[in-house]
Amino acid sequence: MKCYLIILLLLIAMDTSAQLTPYELSGKKETATYYEAIKHYELLDKTYEQAKLLTYGNTDFGKPLHLLVLSKDKIFDPIAIRKSNKRILLINNGIHPGEPEGIDASMMLARDLLKDNLLPKDVVICIIPVYNIDGSFNRTGTSRANQNGPVAYGFRGNSKNYDLNRDFIKTDSKNSHSFQEIFNIWQPEIFVDTHTSNGADYQYVMTLIPTHKDKLNPILSGYMTKTMLPSLYTEMKKVGYEMIPYVNSVEETPDEGITGFLESARYSTGYTTLHNTIGFMPETHMLKDYDKRVDATYKLLQIYIDIVVRDAKVIGENKQRADEETTNQVEFPIEWTLNKNVADDLEFKGYAAKQKPSEVSGLDRLYYDRNEPYTKTIKYWNTYQPSVTITKPIAYIIPKAWDKIIDLLKLNNVKVQQLQKDTQIDVESYYISDYKTVSAPFEGHYLHSSVKVSPVKQALQFYEGDYVVYTNQPVNRYIIETLEPQGMDSFFNWNFFDAILGMKEHFSAYVFEDTAAELLKKNPELKKKLEAQKAKDSGFSKNAEAQLDFIYKNSDYYEKTHSRYPIARLLNDTKLILK
Structure with missing residues (x-):
């Protein structure tokens, strides 16, 4: 009996160990490799009926893009899921593999939701384990010179050296094509793309870029700004990670204020906006300890799930109304500029920015003094017209x-x-x-x-x-x-x-001289236009080649295309x- 209990305990321990991620097994200092991530999700697929690991298309690296689908009802057909009036949340990780918090956080989150039987009934969760598979294989500990861990990580560029978060419209990469296939098959109402920030030093572990409110359909924008964003900020503060909008500084430091990030359609959340999907780019701070960055990402993803569960009905209704409105919409803004006359006051927790002599050049250099934290009000320009x-x-x-x-x-x-x-x-x-x-x-x-x-x-x-x-x-x-x-x-x-x-065609001047003279004789209006241009532009009046070109481009000889x-x-x- 005693021997049986020992074997049972060993089996339980082995099973528990098998579910731990490489990040956890490393003492929270290392991020999973691509193969480790896929193996983890394959094991979840094999172990739990509510998980299914799918593949779509291909990537420039020659491997398919994976998608883990978590469905409490064990329904994995997106059409059937939408017909049953469930919401779909899509989480994308590793678009920049040197920013891997989402890779590790999502692996743990998926395991915990399945293991603890916490999958929501009305929300299906889809996770792309690693989007930039190519870059994840280009693994070093030095490519992000300003980042504090993990020990090693992937590279921003893919195997064609594209930044995939600039490729959602031009689609030069197979990765982008496969992502768009996933996105348009599953049609999520909410999209989250996990990142790590660069830039100034401040007290926050997590910052956030939401789909810009002024670009988003007004129905969706109203819900996002009045309901979803306040909930995200409130709940993150409750779990110990007070959050701030992405710190896009007006000057070298945030002290002079920050601006909202206007993501055009080349970016993931700009692309999702075109489909009336509310998108978010959480950006952990590069200088914070890696374990805190992963933990903040894990907690934020859990809060997203909780909010989508809470608001599942209204999120679905808003998306339907937004799609109907877009179908009938007549006027479409296609370019925006920042309104510098409209700013909000934002409480900001930063560190004192100071100057000291550089040990490299001997000249003054910027540094942030973490011994002098501050809380003060700064300007936040976030209105685009x-x-x-x-x-x-x-x-x-x-x-x-x-x-x-x-x-x-x-x-x-x-x-x-x-x-x-x-x-x-x-x-x-x-x-x-x-x-x-x-x-x-x-x-x-x-x-x-x-x-x-x-x-x-x-x-x-x-x-x-x-x-x-x-x-x-x-x-x-x-x-x-x-x-x-x-x-x-x-x-x-x-x-x-x-x-x-x-x-594609032009003329030889010595031949076209005679043709041009004949055109002017036969077409008094053309001659009148030529003389008006000569009177208006003295340089033109002294340039024989320009005058021939003018006649050519105002004649039937000029190619209409x-x-x-x-x-x-x-x-x-x-x-x-x-x-």
């Missing part, structure tokens, strides 16, 4: 040649149809009249901005198989913010259409024969 607003067309017409655009639209649950036959259609076209481009590549692209367009109404020929996208869909935000060139993270700004910006944005806007409710 639309600077560009678009009136949606009835539909967009996309030539079938632009297949990557179509693939991304389909991936994002956009309904597309095709013309059944060649058709001439009255549309509004944009000509790109001006834009700025960065001088060095950003995430593999020479990114455009400050786009100016000249709209022109014209009859254009479209062909069988060209695509028509009507703007009567819940995903209108995605459609309009990607297809309108002036959008902050439009496909145009990410260089999808750069080929249209270059002329130069700088014409290839996606047309259908403004009239024209009956089209579609398949």
Whole structure:
């Protein structure tokens, strides 16, 4: 009998040890590797009927993206889950593998929810164990020079050296494509993407970037700002981790105030905004002990679950209303600017910022004196106003040649149809009249901005198989913010259409001189325009080449497609024969 008890205790001990994470087994100093994380979730899948580990697509590293689904009712079909009126919470970890708190916290949280039978009835929890699988294999203890632990961790860039938290629109990585597949299949109401901050030193372990209130649908924004955020801040304070908005300092230190972070659609929470999903980026502070950062993340994730359980009904109703409103919405802001005249007072707990001689240069350097903590009121600028607003067309017409655009639209649950036959259609076209481009590549692209367009109404020929996208869909935000060139993270700004910006034909001056002279004789209006331009611009009047170019570009010889944005806007409710 005594021997039996010893064996039983050993078996229990072995079972308990098998459920411990590498983080716990290391004394809370190490983060799990990719293989350790997946093995942990595979064991949960094998042990508990309420857990299922799924795979989707692929990543640039050649491994699929995993998704752990925790469902109390053992239902793992997202369509059936939505029909049963349950909420879906999606947690994403390791987009920056050097910021691994969420990886370790989620492993423990999933185990504890299953082991202690704490799964909620009305909420299904989905966890991506490690998003940037590629970067997680590039493991050192030095790539984040300002970070206090863990012992070793992954690298920010993936195997193509992309920062995946800039890739949610351009989708250069297979990781992003697979994430969008997961997101659009599961359609979560709430999304959490775990991170670690950089920047100033202060007393808080955890800071928070929510989906920006001024970009989010007003129904969702009202709930988030008046109900969800106050609950998050209150509950985190109760569990010993008082929280503050992400410290985005106006000056070198937070003393002069901070601004709200405006995440465009290249970022995870900016992308989820396009789908009326409320998103959050919790950012633990890089200089705090790793065990505290993991513990704060664990507790915050638990609070998210508690709030979504508490508000499951209203969250579902809000999402449905927001989707209906977006389907019928006419005016869409696509670019925002900070209103510097509107600021809130924010109680902030920081450390005194001081100067002392540098041991490296001998010159003054900044440091934060942790022996002088303070609590004081600072300014918080967090109001953004639309600077560009678009009136949606009835539909967009996309030539079938632009297949990557179509693939991304389909991936994002956009309904597309095709013309059944060649058709001439009255549309509004944009000509790109001006834009700025960065001088060095950003995430593999020479990114455009400050786009100016000249709209022109014209009859254009479209062909069988060209695509028509009507703007009567819940995903209108995605459609309009990607297809309108002036959008902050439009496909145009990410260089999808750069080929249209270059002329394919031109002229030889010595030949075109005679043609130009003949054009001026036959077209008095053209001659009048030329003389007006010469009178207005003395440099132009002395530049023979510029004058020839002017005549060329105002003649039928000039290619009509130069700088014409290839996606047309259908403004009239024209009956089209579609398949």
